[in-house]
Amino acid sequence: MDQNKIPQATAKRLPLYYRFLNNLNQQGKRRVSSKELSEAVKVDSATIRRDFSYFGALGKKGYGYNVEYLLGFFRSTLDQHEVTEVALIGAGNLGTAFLKYSFLKNNNIRITKAFDADSSKVGKDIDGVPIFHVSDLEEELENIRVVILTVPASEAEEIAEKLVNLGVNGILNFTPARITVPSHVRVHHIDLAVELQSLVYFLKHYPLEKE
Numbered sequence: 001m002d003q004n005k006i007p008q009a010t011a012k013r014l015p016l017y018y019r020f021l022n023n024l025n026q027q028g029k030r031r032v033s034s035k036e037l038s039e040a041v042k043v044d045s046a047t048i049r050r051d052f053s054y055f056g057a058l059g060k061k062g063y064g065y066n067v068e069y070l071l072g073f074f075r076s077t078l079d080q081h082e083v084t085e086v087a088l089i090g091a092g093n094l095g096t097a098f099l100k101y102s103f104l105k106n107n108n109i110r111i112t113k114a115f116d117a118d119s120s121k122v123g124k125d126i127d128g129v130p131i132f133h134v135s136d137l138e139e140e141l142e143n144i145r146v147v148i149l150t151v152p153a154s155e156a157e158e159i160a161e162k163l164v165n166l167g168v169n170g171i172l173n174f175t176p177a178r179i180t181v182p183s184h185v186r187v188h189h190i191d192l193a194v195e196l197q198s199l200v201y202f203l204k205h206y207p208l209e210k211e
Ligand SMILES: NC(=O)c1ccc[n+]([C@@H]2O[C@H](COP(=O)([O-])OP(=O)(O)OC[C@H]3O[C@@H](n4cnc5c(N)ncnc54)[C@H](O)[C@@H]3O)[C@@H](O)[C@H]2O)c1
Pocket: 089, 090, 091, 092, 093, 094, 095, 115, 116, 117, 118, 134, 149, 150, 151, 152, 153, 155, 159, 174, 175, 176, 192, 193
């Protein structure tokens, strides 16, 4: 299937589905209903059915979806066969937490290198990930095209510019800085303060009803 035809909102949910289905598969489950999936991944079942219809997975009434088929589809779509190496810049509080948290265990994305400006951290490793000096980016980044940015906001723009010059085309930006990059580079911002504000706003203005 032509991956460009999958809407972006659907594509964003793929890793969520993938993780859950992978767990099911490891437990030996062969099928799953959209209701079960919906409860697990917190996406309503109509959306799941619509998402899955893009993958040619039409659930059968009373049977649900075939776990192996879906996993096969997700693996090829998410490039699970290939290992994607990711670098992390800024091994401070947040960066260290990411290096320690093995949230990437179940798929083939791995943080393989970290960079920091603090010489006392350079040469050490955090949970097996070596820390290099940020001035060695050029020599050490090699083929890495995806970077997690956890530096102070004031450093973000300058680092991003360096990264783009070295061929990076994907940045997951945890800093509150809004960085400017050329149009071929994709930046996803994750701003925890904004997410929290939005949650509180929704709770206040759109409270959910108890069932
Ligand atoms: N800690 C949190 O809970 C949290 C939450 C949301 C967002 N953030 C954002 O994430 C970023 C990091 O936060 P933190 O709490 O981990 O800060 P921190 O000060 O603990 O870590 C920043 C790290 O970046 C390094 N650094 C500084 N300048 C650098 C440079 N030019 N190149 C490479 N490394 C450099 C520092 O040596 C340090 O290790 C900040 O922008 C912060 O606003 C943090």
